[in-house]
Amino acid sequence: MGPGRGHRGVLRHDRPPGPDGPGAWSGRGQNVVLALGEGVLHAGPSSARTAWSGTPVPGTPQGGILSPLLANIALSVLDEHFARAWAASGTSYRRFVARRKGSATYRIVRYADDFVVLVSGSKRHAEDLREVVAGLLAPMGLRLSAAKTRVCHIDEGFDFLGFRIQRKRKRGTDKRVVYTYPSKKALASIVGRVRALTRRSSHPTLAALLRQLNLVLRGWCVYFRHGVSKATFHYLDDYAWHRVVRWIRKRHNKTKWAVLMRRYLPGWRPTEDEVTLFQPQTVTVSRYRYRAANIPTPWAVITPEPAK
Numbered sequence: 001m002g003p004g005r006g007h008r009g010v011l012r013h014d015r016p017p018g019p020d021g022p023g024a025w026s027g028r029g030q031n032v033v034l035a036l037g038e039g040v041l042h043a044g045p046s047s048a049r050t051a052w053s054g055t056p057v058p059g060t061p062q063g064g065i066l067s068p069l070l071a072n073i074a075l076s077v078l079d080e081h082f083a084r085a086w087a088a089s090g091t092s093y094r095r096f097v098a099r100r101k102g103s104a105t106y107r108i109v110r111y112a113d114d115f116v117v118l119v120s121g122s123k124r125h126a127e128d129l130r131e132v133v134a135g136l137l138a139p140m141g142l143r144l145s146a147a148k149t150r151v152c153h154i155d156e157g158f159d160f161l162g163f164r165i166q167r168k169r170k171r172g173t174d175k176r177v178v179y180t181y182p183s184k185k186a187l188a189s190i191v192g193r194v195r196a197l198t199r200r201s202s203h204p205t206l207a208a209l210l211r212q213l214n215l216v217l218r219g220w221c222v223y224f225r226h227g228v229s230k231a232t233f234h235y236l237d238d239y240a241w242h243r244v245v246r247w248i249r250k251r252h253n254k255t256k257w258a259v260l261m262r263r264y265l266p267g268w269r270p271t272e273d274e275v276t277l278f279q280p281q282t283v284t285v286s287r288y289r290y291r292a293a294n295i296p297t298p299w300a301v302i303t304p305e306p307a308k
Helices: 007-012 027-043 048-053 066-074 076-088 092-100 123-140 184-197 206-224 230-251 257-264
Strands: 105-111 114-120 158-160 163-169 176-182
Touching: 027 066, 066 076, 076 105, 076 123, 092 105, 114 123, 114 158, 184 206, 184 230, 206 230, 230 257
Parallel strands: none
Antiparallel strands: 105 114, 158 163, 163 176
16 A cells, blocks of 8 residues: 655644654754755755746655655654554464454554555455555545555565565475565666666766666665565676677677677676676575564654543
């Protein structure tokens, strides 16, 4: 599930209390942050369109630096709601008994304005969450995005933060486990970046191309190394190698292949000025050490209810 983009009016609503209670935040520091945020919202994004019209458009652009801050402030109501529900469910045995009697348990995983609510129960329980989440977001001036909100079974899988998360049968066994691996959209994105960088006129020298390409490949692989990504890394390595070799051959189309190999492909890796093409397949893949409720996070802190 994911909320719609409605950040413009967030600061006009009551802010959630800090992690140590309603009076934990510094009044002066809080006012400074709010004043800066409100100033950015009123100023609006700068673009050629607004500069031409002379009329600023209030709000924050999608992907702007203020959006994650506003999302964390507004969506803390979701964190606190599901944290309270989990604490009220008691021990693991009590939760097991409740599920046997037809109840369900829920956990939320959120990064800025992207979140997933995991349900241990029936499809009806998951469908009912739409109304619950919508009711929590409404007082903050937010709404669920119909295009980005869906209910699915873990066996069907879903995309979250670039990963594909899906339960499958483990090869050679009858055991079913949850796998996380780069999504098709994420792979298509990095392939598109490599294709754009390796156009014939994109860089003056091979060394300049390799420096830029290495930054992109290394960053992408470091992000996706915590998953079942080895096969994807091998594919990306092969694709990048062929694109760079193609760039070399087109750039030096009058030079013999034997000369190009000796000059630019020592050890079959594109190299120039001591800059060598990064090898994604050499990145070590390691799964996360933490599991379930043992994952350390500062966001699931339950704040006390205000005195009535």
